Amino acid sequence: MTTSEPLRLTPAERRFLAALRERASHGKRTGARWRKLAVRVVRELHHEHAGRAGDHELPPRLLLRTLKRLQAAEEISFVAGSDQEKVELPQHIRVFVPPVTPLDRPAMPPLHARMSRVAAEWNQKGRKPHQLAAYIAVNDWLLRGPDPTPLPMCERSLEVFGHPAHLGHFPEPEKALRDLNFGWLFRDRGQLRDFLHLVRAEPPLLNEWYPAKPQERGYTAMRRGDILLVVENYTTCWSLTKALTSVDHRLGYLAWGIGKSFASSVRSIRPDHGIGAIRYFGDLDVSGLTIPVRAGDQARAAGLPPIVPVTELYDALFRLGTPLPGKEAVSPAKAEELAAWLPERHRARAVGLLVRGERLAQEWVNLRYLESATGWHTDVR
Incomplete structure (x- = not known):
């Protein structure tokens, strides 16, 4: 039996x-x-x-x-x-x-000097295990001797909480800092920005236009060429905007795709926009690949240019990113169907991710990388 x-x-x-x-x-x-x-x-x-x-x-x-x-x-x-x-x-x-149970409360680790105030909170009544886990993650990050270059919140959050040891409490590490609001470190948002060297990156207004001059920020119109680059998440869109101020590029537009919305909003592109090429950069997971595939179907039906991946940025994502638990896994056949949109050199690794139910968040390609590397510039020329 x-x-x-x-x-x-x-x-x-x-x-x-x-x-x-x-x-x-x-x-x-x-x-x-x-x-x-x-x-x-x-x-x-x-x-x-x-x-x-x-x-x-x-x-x-x-x-x-x-x-x-x-x-x-x-x-x-x-x-x-x-x-x-x-x-x-x-x-x-x-x-x-x-x-x-008492076993749910982790032991206080040796603290970095900047985290000394945590000792007074560790055994505080009502302090929850996931809150202590947040302190542990920040402490571990400090002990690794991190690069203090300022980053947007989602990108820094991924650095701090994206280690495998912390995923049990923070399965979407790029969102962890946004959701934490307790104690001496996380409740005061101004102090948190100073402590973790954060820069403010706000979502753009959808109808906002900024000329592409070095002293100005640009979300939608760059006015230098005929390429539309669509980015799935707003933090990466913001970081690209900032990095592009010193890059000789051929972008006409840089757009925040707002996740799955791009599969429908692509049809809003008009002939007078003067777009000759559409390029896309998103998360590497089931949803992140479904979006450009579906948007590509809509683009073909509307007589628009094909939607193609930004090869060098995806190269960087595979190189810099740590796989995280995804929201779903798919069959090998479905994974191959979705990965076919990517350049051939990326497909095998993408299929492995999708079948295992893992993901690479595009925020791994952060502002620090975009401002220091030049290989990705070919994606915008």
Whole structure:
């Protein structure tokens, strides 16, 4: 007689389960117990942890499939009753919240001199394990003797929290600093900027135009040539804008694609924009490759130039990036289909990433690299 192996949750499912537990235990006592959550809250958490920028509401069938897998893993249970929608979801679920034990609190490591104030907070009542883990990550970063060149928050966050030792608490390390707000270091945002040498990088206004002069910043119109370069995430778009002020380039436009939105917004390109080539740079994961593939289909239908990858920037991403857990894995056949958009020299590595369910965040190609390296300049000429 054989016993079946326990159901193995995907990294995305584990993150969603952690979010359910966090919300279910908020403000409650720490003993192990089953706690109830309304379907409205479950929907919000699922969209937050399974969606991406530019997504509209995720289809209920995806949520139902995930909930059934968590139920099969005996991590949640359904409460009787449904929401009476076309795809019926339970009105409530119960989430098993394990007890918080002393072992969950990590030991205080030897502290860098700049982190000495952490000692007074370590055993503070109410301090949570993931908050202590944030201090450990910053401490580890300081002990590595980092380059203090100022970087945007997402790029610095990836440097600090993108080490494998910290991914259990920070599965999307490029977003960690944005979400932390506690204690002497993370609550005061001005102090945090000074401490971690951050520069402010704000998303551009979509209708904003700046001439491409060295003393001015440019998001949308560079006015030097006929190339449109689209970048998936706004931090990398900002860093490219700053780096391009000293580069002899042929860009007519540099655009923030707003995640999946580019697959639709590409059709807004008009003949009077004078665009002769469209180039794209995004994350290396399932979504990051699906975006340009779908946008390319739309571009062909509209009679626009093909959407091609920026070869040197993807070279840099493979060279500089550390693979992180992704939101989904795909079959080898699907991975090869998506990777076919990339230059041939990148395809095998991309297929390996996608099949393993890993990703490379484009923020690894940060401002420091863009201002010091020159190889990527061929992508904008």
